Amino acid sequence: MKYIRLLIVFIVVVAGDAKEARGQGKFKYNFNSENGLPSNHVYNIIEDKFGYLWFTTPKGIVKYSGYDFRFFGLPDGLSTEDNWELFEDKKGRIWLGSNSEEIGYLYHNSYHKAILENISTEIFPQHMHSFNNGIMFCSPFINKTTSYQICIEENDTIRKLNFAENLIPSAGSTIPAYMRHYPLPYISERNQFGLIDNKFVYACTIQKNKIILQKKISIRDTTFFKKVYSYPYITICDITLFYQYTPKIAMFYVVNLTNGITSTVNIENFVGKEKIEHVYLEKTLKKQNYFYIITKNKILKFDPDSPLHPKQIFNIDSFRQSPEMYGSDIKVFFQSTFWGSIIGSNTTGADALLHFENHFKKEKQLKLPDFKYVGAIADVSAFWWNNSNSTLAQIDSNLNVKFSTHKNIGAIASILPYAKDTFYAVGPDLHSTQWFLTKLNRFIPSNIDTISKTIHKIFRRGKDQLVILDTRYYYDLKFTPNGTRRNQTDAGKYFDMVYDSLSESYLAYNAFKISVHGIHDSIFSRSQIHKLELERIDRIIVDNKYGNIFIKGSTGNEFKLISCNLKTFFHVELFHNYNMKGAEVSIYNNTLIVAGRFGVLFCKILGLNKLSNPIVYENIKNINYKNIYDVQVSWNKLLLNTDKGFYTVTIPSDSADYCQKPARHDFKIILQNNNNIHPISANDTIIVDQHDNRIQFDIINAAGNGKLQFFYKLAPSHDWNQLNSNELTLPREMRPGVYYKMLLKFNDDIWKSNATELTIYITPYWWQTLFQNVLFWIVVSIIFISIIISIVVITKRSVNAKNEKKTLQQEMELKSVYSQINPHFIFNTLNTALYFIKKRKVDEAYDHVSKFSKLLRAYIKSSRSKYISIGDEVNNLNNYIQLQQTRFEDKFTYEIIVDDDIDISRTKIPALLLQPIVENAIDHGLFHKNTVGHLKIEFKKIPLSNEIQCVVDDNGIGRKEGKILSAGSLVKAESYGDSLIKDLVTIFNKYENSGINIQYFDKEAPETGTTVLIAIKNPYHEK
Secondary structure (H helix, E strand, C coil): CCCCCCCCCCCCCCECECCEECCCCCEEEECCCCCCCCCCCCCEEEECCCCCEEEEECCEEEEECCCCEEEECCCCCCCCCCCCEEEECCCCCEEEECCECCCEEEECCEEEECEECCCCCCECCEEEEEECCEEEEEEEECCEEEEEEEEEEECCEEEECEECCCCCCCCCCCECCCCCCCCCCCCCCCCCEEEECCCEEEEEEEECCEEEEEEEEECCCHHHHHHCCCCCEEEEECCEEEEECCCCCCEEEEEECCCCCEEEEECHHHHCCCCCCEEEECCCCCCCCCEEEECCCEEEEEECCECCCCCEEEEHHHCCCCCCCCHHHEEEEEEECCCEEEEEECCCCEEEEECCCCCCEECCCCCCCCCEEEEEECCCEEEEEECCCCEEEEECCCCCEEEEECCCCCCCCEEEECCCCEEEEECCCCCCCCCEEEECCEEEECCCCCCCCCEEEEEECCCCEEEEEECCEEEEEEEECCEEEEEEEECCCCCEEEEECCCCEEEEECCCCEEEECCCCEEECHHHHHCCCCCEEEEEEECCCCCCEEEEEEECCEEEEEEECCCCCCEEEECCCECCCCCEEEEECCEEEEEECCEEEEEEEEECCEECCCEEEECHHHCCCCCEEEEEEECCEEEEEECCEEEEEECCCCCCHHHCCCCCCCEEEEEEECCEEEEECCCCEEEECCCCCEEEEEEEECCCCCCCEEEEEECCCCCCEECCCCEEECCCCCCCCCEEEEEEEEECCCEECCCEEEEEEECCCHHHCHHHHHHHHHHHHHHHHHHHHHHHHHHHHHHHHHHHHHHHHHHHHHHHHHHHHHHHHHHHHHHHHHHHHHCCCHHHHHHHHHHHHHHHHHHHHHHCCCEEEHHHHHHHHHHHHHHHHHHCCCCEEEEEEECCCCCCCCEEEECCCHHHHHHHHHHHHHCCCCCCEEEEEEEEEECCCCEEEEEEEECCCCHHHHHHHCCHHHHHHHHHHHHHHHHHHHHHHHHCCCCEEEEEEECCCCCCCEEEEEEECCCEECC
16 A cells, blocks of 8 residues: 655666656646636746745746745836746845846845846846856847857846857857857856857856866767757756757757767657657756656656666656647656656646545546435445435445435435334424335334424434434434334433443533433533533544544634543544544544545554554545535445545555554745745754844645644743734744744644744844853943942042041040049049048048049040940949948938840940939939938830930939029039030030930929939940
8 A cells, every 4th residue: 555645756767778657646736726826838947945836927927835826926127928037046046037138036035136237238048057156147149049148147247258269269259150059058066068069069167257168079970960950959967968959850969078978869769759849957956957858748857977868757648637738838847856746838837746646536427416424224325315306315335326206205314224124214303204214215104203393313222222312302212013112311402412332321412511321421511621622522433342432623723633531531632733624533344534625534443542553545735625525434435525526435454554654744844034034944943133023934835735824832831822924023021142942833724733843042132142241241340340439439538537527526525525524523522532531530531532543443434435335334323322322421322223125235325424414313412301312223225216215313302402402602513514414415416326315304292303314316336
């Protein structure tokens, strides 16, 4: 069994004489059919480096991808009446040539006109070939048909070549009249080509824009030239010159430009008495180009390296679309590994010879318009019903048809076999068409009561039992001698039902729900159907041998066939490369059969979730049909009712065929971005310019059919996005300099590609590259850091200068205050010592002076620093208060309390702030009290505000009484101490931002005394 192979070159290896390729098993495809080429006259055809086919017609140039013809109108100034030259150079430019005053090329689907530098006459470009990075061609002078000029192109500028003196001294810049043959069909890799006159062949090369003679080869058989027309044909391939004698002569001449060997080739040995009609040389950029000799009914393929024997012979009957087409009509013939054998003519346009076996047999005797398949007696008879004329067609195994008309039958929806010659028939409307039991083509009304208005499905269960499904119910009917007995069950508006004999269950379903009725009833809702990756259900098929369930359905616009397990929701998509839209699915003799627009697919069922490789009989380019209306499976055949009539397809039975993998068609992905066009394949990296983030895709697919659709998704997304056209604008979130993974897939009306993974890279600007980005930020950072350092240095200097001035001023002011505090304190303490001496209390005076000296040293130390720790301040206060207690002979008691939350060693307050306040409390409050007084000092921490509060509380006589009792000297002293405290607070609040606030509270009767609250909002914390 041969697999379908689309457009594959039919190569016959020649050992001696070539064997004839008769085209057996091949199929012709005409490009002009179904709105294809705009003309039946094709001048030239080429295949470009990407795989597109280019056609020249009288109406313009056409580009073909396998899906659509892209028409390019004729550029102004180019003639439509001449045989156009069509050639692709090494730069991918498609050059056009005609009898005109200009020449140009198509590049990126735009026409570009070349500049004619030293050519003033009308040109007729012929035999274009690549030369260096440009092209080279010859052109006859139109007014002097026997004289030619040779032209080359560089940088879109065309100029004539001059002839060196060693070749033709008097020739000037043209080939003289006696060199009257086409001089330049091909340039070899060594820039070697040949010129010919009636005596010699000149082997020439090009040096510095001049034609130089390398060798002169004498033609031995000069008598041949007397039979030559004015315009014979020359073909040069590599180092061999093929000279074709004029048509109507079955011979051509071979000249080797390197060794000078000449020989004559007589093709009568291969084509009999047929004469040469035309010679065509493949003009592609590949190293080896074949040439073809075309006769009336044959095409001979020659290898330039061994031109004495044809490599292959084709029969034109294989290509002939009409009886009137002969070799004289053929203008172009070449073979492509992608497109197959291509032929262009002036009668039928362009044709391709597809090399595959067509398994679809047209059954012309079956003329059943508007008939619908309604059932069969397995492999015995099949029934087709025409509702418009109430005609039943019965087809036997030999495809013979018997018709019977039944006017009393409104319609038949389904027929089931009952016995050998007996079957059940049911109509869609039981009000007008009852159930019938028929025998020998006679319909007998049955005794079944009217059940429903609309019947969807009928099938047999056992010998005398039927199951019927309508829009709402399904019925289980048992035939008895006295009529029928029925059981009615709600089916929930299902449109079809299948029977699973292994589980003895019915599966009723509609587009969104499946209901299982049997030993265990269950319902699968719409959300559960989504677990099978389906949005709609079209058809369910049950394999009653292994228990496989096959569901044909769709998701969006995508139609597919899956094999699934409804209990576990395990599912696998089958045959994902084929579009299942409109496909008919059935099982026959343990073979899963799918018939659709793509063709017919067969797959053996080997077990539960086990299938063989599929065998696919493809309907290439809708050659056989476009739509299938109905399918019948009988007699190991498929009978297809299509828009082009009835076809039969034999079901393959050879198990070896199912072991081979099916053929896959080659296709090419073409990408265009920023005026760059190139083919891509899986895992390629696509470089995209930021100036143009649009990517255009195109698919070249020789088997393309219908409308092409494009889908993509970017990792890590799982959702496919469909393009409205073939252009994708990259999302803005894709950043330059980052590699992104993209998946592409393509669908047409019959084919779905596998996903192709690509890497997208958006070219960053120079400042967006990693190196430049790092370098840029390094430079910016250096500049920024330099600026910051400069600012910091300048600011630091300025701040330091200000701080120095501020500190100096602060220290001077503090020293001024401390200089006043210390003498005041010393004066009061010495007075106490004098008091003890006066009272002759020597020991007390000694002890007092000793304590005083220690305290004095502590105060002198404190006065040198702005801050003192609370711990040191408590010690100083203890010493001071004890001295005062000695002075006033224990006239008061005291206590100092510090909160546990205060770190007394690290928390500091302004030095010498509390001593004057404590001194005022003792001297002006407690001293004048008649009873023993009490002094209380507390240090509190306010957590929420980070504030230290110092409370000095006494129960003395109070400030008012103190003022009354004080004498003049004492008033002065009190005012003097208060002013010192105010000065100290002002300095710290101004320079240190300490936030010191002092409040005095006089106690109300019966209590006496004063409470002083010193709040320090920003105490100094030593680290």
